[in-house]
Amino acid sequence: MAQTFVLKTLLDFASAHSLRGYPGDCAKLHGHNWKIEVQVAGTQLNEIGMVIDFKEIKRHAKEVVKELDHTFLNDHAHFQELNPTAENIAVYIFKEIEKRIQSPEVKMHSLTVWENDRNCVTYSE
Ligand SMILES: Nc1nc2c(c(=O)[nH]1)N=C([C@H](O)[C@H](O)COP(=O)(O)OP(=O)(O)OP(=O)(O)O)CN2
Ligand SMILES: [Zn+2]
Numbered sequence: 001m002a003q004t005f006v007l008k009t010l011l012d013f014a015s016a017h018s019l020r021g022y023p024g025d026c027a028k029l030h031g032h033n034w035k036i037e038v039q040v041a042g043t044q045l046n047e048i049g050m051v052i053d054f055k056e057i058k059r060h061a062k063e064v065v066k067e068l069d070h071t072f073l074n075d076h077a078h079f080q081e082l083n084p085t086a087e088n089i090a091v092y093i094f095k096e097i098e099k100r101i102q103s104p105e106v107k108m109h110s111l112t113v114w115e116n117d118r119n120c121v122t123y124s125e
Helices: 052-065 086-100
Strands: 005-017 030-042 108-113 118-125
Touching: 005 052, 005 086, 030 086, 052 086, 086 108, 086 118
Parallel strands: none
Antiparallel strands: 005 030, 030 108, 108 118
């Protein structure tokens, strides 16, 4: 089997949301300090022994997350129809980072969104 390297980098952001149609308190405006785990995978190392520089993944991830930081997520264009659940946020961030990765050798592996210390969602394709 081919060797595979899975790289993980972490970042966070703060934002508010309210879950439309939720039968409980989460339908009310409230906030989270979201923690994000970005995992990318590759099978090849470059001439300096990296799949991709962590700094590059982080740069892409920060660019995506910056747009969400200190906002009300329900106002974001992507979440006008879709509820800003941890699941939908994970899909959104996954795909936005994927668009930015230039190297054909490097693939998005998974994206984990932690709502708090207890609950997280991991999305992969
Ligand atoms: N599958 C999902 N379930 C829930 C989501 C979600 O995005 N996906 N989101 C929420 C709310 O956003 C809510 O903020 C969750 O926070 P909290 O109530 O603090 O969560 P806990 O379950 O850890 O809290 P308890 O105090 O243990 O009830 C809800 N569900
Ligand atoms: Zn919430």
